[in-house]
Amino acid sequence: DRGSVQNSPKSYDVEYLMPVSLGTPAQQLNLDLDTGSSDFWVFSTLLKESMINGQTLYDPNASTTADKMEGYSWKITYGDQSYSSGDVYVDTVTIGDLTVSTQAVEAAREVSEEFTADSDNDGLVGLGFGIINTVMPYKQKTFFEKAMPGLDSPVFTADLKSGAPGRYNFGYIDNGAYTGNITYVPVNSSDGFWSWVSPGFQVGTTGSFNSTRIHGIADTGTTLLLLPEGVCEAFYGRIASAKYDASQGGYTFECNDSTTPDFYFGTGNGQMIRIPGSYLAYSKIDTSSLRCFGGMQSDSGVGFTIWGDIALKAAFIVFDQGSERLGWAEK
Numbered sequence: 001d002r003g004s005v006q007n008s009p010k011s012y013d014v015e016y017l018m019p020v021s022l023g024t025p026a027q028q029l030n031l032d033l034d035t036g037s038s039d040f041w042v043f044s045t046l047l048k049e050s051m052i053n054g055q056t057l058y059d060p061n062a063s064t065t066a067d068k069m070e071g072y073s074w075k076i077t078y079g080d081q082s083y084s085s086g087d088v089y090v091d092t093v094t095i096g097d098l099t100v101s102t103q104a105v106e107a108a109r110e111v112s113e114e115f116t117a118d119s120d121n122d123g124l125v126g127l128g129f130g131i132i133n134t135v136m137p138y139k140q141k142t143f144f145e146k147a148m149p150g151l152d153s154p155v156f157t158a159d160l161k162s163g164a165p166g167r168y169n170f171g172y173i174d175n176g177a178y179t180g181n182i183t184y185v186p187v188n189s190s191d192g193f194w195s196w197v198s199p200g201f202q203v204g205t206t207g208s209f210n211s212t213r214i215h216g217i218a219d220t221g222t223t224l225l226l227l228p229e230g231v232c233e234a235f236y237g238r239i240a241s242a243k244y245d246a247s248q249g250g251y252t253f254e255c256n257d258s259t260t261p262d263f264y265f266g267t268g269n270g271q272m273i274r275i276p277g278s279y280l281a282y283s284k285i286d287t288s289s290l291r292c293f294g295g296m297q298s299d300s301g302v303g304f305t306i307w308g309d310i311a312l313k314a315a316f317i318v319f320d321q322g323s324e325r326l327g328w329a330e331k
């Protein structure tokens with residue numbers, strides 16, 4: 001079996017959403033595929049009105065295939081301190097023509113203001129490893145883990161684009177979606193993340209390659225690229241107008257600064273992925289400003305590097321759960 005679904009970026013590529021069908025008759029929600037977490041949760045009719053702001057709600061009572069998991073609950077907190085919690089139902093879920101008939105659907109009773117404010121986002125499909133699923137008393141499998149046994153190949157791929165729709169595929173690799181070769185790197189899933197080690201980086205086409213092992217996770221659910229402080233300094237040191245602006249909480253530079261270099265990161269076997277300098281001028285810090293907030297920021301608050309959408313949209317990525325490895329290709 002296999003599946004394929006289009007993803008659509010919200011403004012500034014802050015997140016990428018995909019249509020998902022839940023229950024019988026189908027209820028379609030727009031969900032955020034998140035390889036940095038492992039809960040499948042949705043806005044639901046269990047929520048208080050004050051926590052809803054335009055989102056589409058999953059109504060388990062309107063689904064003839066929904067069964068409540070009595071005595072089960074969940075609560076998750078993300079890196080940005082946003083959170084959600086609620087009850088658990090088993091129901092049928094279809095993503096891109098791929099159906100899991102007994103998915104644990106975590107129906108929100110409570111969401112933090114960040115989720116309430118994000119009116120386009122109806123919930124998250126966590127495609128990290130199930131070991132960090134938050135459902136109690138017994139953790140639940142991710143959508144991919146439930147689907148995997150029936151798939152042609154135990155992989156899913158992410159093709160995120162800058163300011164345009166892309167695609168998530170399940171169970172196969174579309175060889176027309178990338179150029180050159182796919183370089184595979186081992187993944188350590190013991191923390192539940194797609195954790196891997198990059199051999200280093202290069203700033204600009206003329207810069208030398210800096211051999212330094214960068215431990216990090218591939219996270220479709222994080223917008224920016226969070227790298228070690230030293231890497232940020234090497235990159236922003238090459239941009240004439242760049243500075244660390246504590247009032248903005250990060251590095252900023254003039255959006256049109258022509259000295260902005262591309263950024264390359266190593267994936268192994270000598271392969272590098274090129275992030276165009278334009279991707280790194282993330283967004284204007286306010287409508288009247290000529291300065292942009294950087295797409296690359298320090299990972300100092302996190303403890304490991306997060307290869308978020310700024311990096312992922314420069315590549316075609318294979319999340320190979322069958323072999324616990326990540327495949328990287330240019331496109």
Ligand SMILES: CN(C)c1ccc(C(=O)NN)cc1
Binds near residue numbers: 035036037080221
């Ligand atoms: C508030 N929202 C929409 C979030 C979405 C995703 C995440 C996250 O850390 N994913 N790995 C946090 C917050």
